[in-house]
Amino acid sequence: MMIAGRCGTINLKKLLQIISYQENLDTEGFVLKETMDEQQKTGKEDQGQAAADNKQKTGEEEQKTGADVRKEDGKVEQQAGKDGQKQVSGGGDEGAAGQNNKRRSRRSFRKPVPSSGTSAQKDAGDGRISASLEENRRVIARLYGLPENKDVIIRDFTINTVPPVRSFAVFIDGLTDKIIQDLLFQALMAFAGQASPPGGEKLVDLVKDRLLPGNQIMVTASFREFLDGVNYGGTALFLEGCGKVLLVETKGWEHRTVDRPQSEQTVNGPQEAFTETLRTNTALLRKLLKSEQLSTELLTVGSRIKTFVAVMYLRDLANPALVDEVKRRIEGIKVDYLADSGILEQFIEDHPYNLNPTVLATERPDRVASKIIEGKVAILVDGSPFILVVPSTMYEQLHTGEEVYRRWQFGTYIRYLRTLTFLASFLLPGLYISLVLFHHEMLPTELLLAIAGNRERVPFPSIMEVLMMEFALEFIREAGLRVPGIMGTTIGIVGALILGQAAVEANIVSPILVILVAVTGLASFAIPYYSLAFTTRIYRFIYIALGATLGFFGISIGLFIQVLLTSNLKSFGVPYLVPTGPRTSAGADVVTRLPVFFHESRPDYVNPQDATRAPKVSRTWLKRDRGERR
């Protein structure tokens, strides 16, 4: 019995083993830690392993001599040498230049400064540049993960001074302009010929002031600044015996050239758009606003990868409190990486849970310039072609350059047309549903009969019909964005023919609904700001639901709550619906656009330092003298 019992126990254990899930740790290099327990358990194990590894590594490093390091780097240099370049990739040392070194050894070089042996372990955050080239090279190798990291190039050379000075340059291949670099090396290696001072500050000054032709040179003793400079396309020059590094501006990466706007096209006005390069964008703005008062403040966001964020404003116009608030919000962002201005917008906006956007993003330099001249602040993110402007109101999100660059009558007409399209873009399907389901007495008999006749053969209820068509439109829109450009027209044809004509012929939807959805879609496309158009797309479905539930009463519930929510919004302290809610000085440019000579003052809600845009009489040629025109 006991044996049988024992056997039973053994069998049960085996059985449990068979049916239990067991990770196959032998074949999988990475095992996902699913639960907290697993994470803690494996975390401890990892820490233990890491500690052991570190100990071992440190021991190995201690045993390693400088010659060993040279050996490793020498291999890399040989590889580089095959390409016919005098470049050493992966943190080579001074003894790795092969025959060149032999030639150099005949000349009297400045004595190498002995390595302290500790800086290589310093963190880049507080590390200082050493006077020893060898030590700097080792730190750089550690910081950039050399020699595995093949992007970073360390180029050894000798400055042609008397006596010659050994040095090396560090840069990232692909980020720098080779022509500028060639000029630098030429200047240092071939044309120097000066008597070099004994070292230190004087040597750096000599190279900076008399030898280097670079247009922007920074001298620093910090490894952090060195890394920031090199990561941003700079070339760093380390000199033997100097505890400082020269950072030369040599940016020259591949980039898109200035092109036409993709999403904010106009018939009149400038046809330039921002690009992904920060400096190109700042220059595009400066080209339009040629003023010494235009300030560009550079901030960085990102703890792991730093992204430059530029804040541009006119010092004599923008409200200092607004500028401070913008900088405060940007500086207060704690994130590892900021990829785009769209992400920054989400970090700095006042009301992240409301559908309406409270920050204006535009790709048009002329539009940003027109906002800066109103006293607003532009935020440029490196790598993003969309520039943010704050504060932003709903009315200006419905404006484009189109009506500004044309005569005021046309501008005003377009604005009113756009107001209609704005309302239609979210109200039209809801109103249709309300009419069909609740208020058909409102429709004239002929129209009612036409609608009823069309709907007679449609088997779905009206709400289903509307939702089907609306979703179809959304599908077309989304597909049209994703398919390659050449297929875009195909999508349009498919949408128009199949979903319109075929759906009607198949008695799935009524023709009047196809017209209605098409008009709604057009209205939505007519909204110039993409984020605001998105808002109306979502609101539209809410209105369909409300209209289908409570008719016009439902629509009025939606309108009331939407107005409440929207009027409660603020953009950097400025109410979103100014100048109508709350009432402020409307100016000459809200919906009705008055003639350009009436635009005498800037929007007062920004509290600019100078509210006057033009004097009372801006057309001085119209000055009258005793009632007669001059």
Place this chain on the structure above:
Amino acid sequence: MIREGSFGPAEAVILLAISNIARFFLPYPRSLAEIGGTAAWLTLPGGLVIALAGVYVMSVILNKYPDKTIIEITEEVFGPVLGTVFNLVTFSFFLAVGALFTREFAEAMIITALPETPVSVVTVAFLAMGLAGAYLGIEALARTSRLSYLYVLGGIALLLLAMVPQCDLDNLFPLLGRGPLQIFGNGSLSTAAVTEIILAAVLVQAMGGAGKFRSIGFRAMLIAYGLGVALMVTLSMTVHYQSLAEFTLPFYTLARQIYLGRFFQRVEAVFVIIWSVAGALKIALTLYGATVSLTRLLKLPDYRPLLWPLGLVMFIISLLPPDMPASGRLDLIILRPFALIPNYLIPVLVLVFYWLRGRSRRAGS
């Protein structure tokens, strides 16, 4: 200290004016026709005079305590016990107005647009709007009223213009209707029963302080009563007063009579949007007034926690009247006389007590 936000005089005037004219979308014009006959519209100027006097008295009180609202002033003048009693009267008034208006607007909506919808559903919808408005605060409500007033006033103007072809001047005669005593006595007291004087006195700090109260109050009353007169004149001229006294919703009846050619002949549903927005504003304001007065009375730091329970109370009270005629009767018999207490009686008493206290203090010194 409650954080109420602030808004300008223009918003305040519009807010109070829309709140005041919301009653014209309900059976209110019918009761005026019953009181005044052909001269129903003449009850309004008399009411305006009383309302302006009420605003003046209130402004005098508020100017004595420039950094306080009527709730704190009442408590300070009458002491903690009597002051609390009076403040509870004010609070109950807001609650009663909110509940009754919710019910009346819900019934009106059922009559005009949603005949098969249960009253509780429409009441909940109105209270949801009111709760949303009160939760977002008086600043958002003021801006909403400022943004929607053009549509509300535009709708009224459109209605009045569309009615011009059907107007008959003879319907206004005899000019003094049921006699001056009935019109300027009973009628004026009825039309003077407003919510906005006491509401403005509770919101005075958000409106920019006591200094602006008088001009805001005067302008709001003039606009509201002016619109009321225009509406009543048009109603009286379009429909004979005897028929007018039979309509449950005279404004709706007026809207139904629009005939602008064959295409535009049944546009009354469009007015549903206008009067439901006006109704929602009124309900949100009274709910806000009730909550803020209770918050100030209890000296609480924030009014929002009280919104949900008070909204629930309002919902329950609004369902107590059995039907629309009963709600109308409660409005006429209870609410309008009740309105005179917080709007006129308590302020006058406050002023008298303040004066008496000052006199006794002076005599003592």
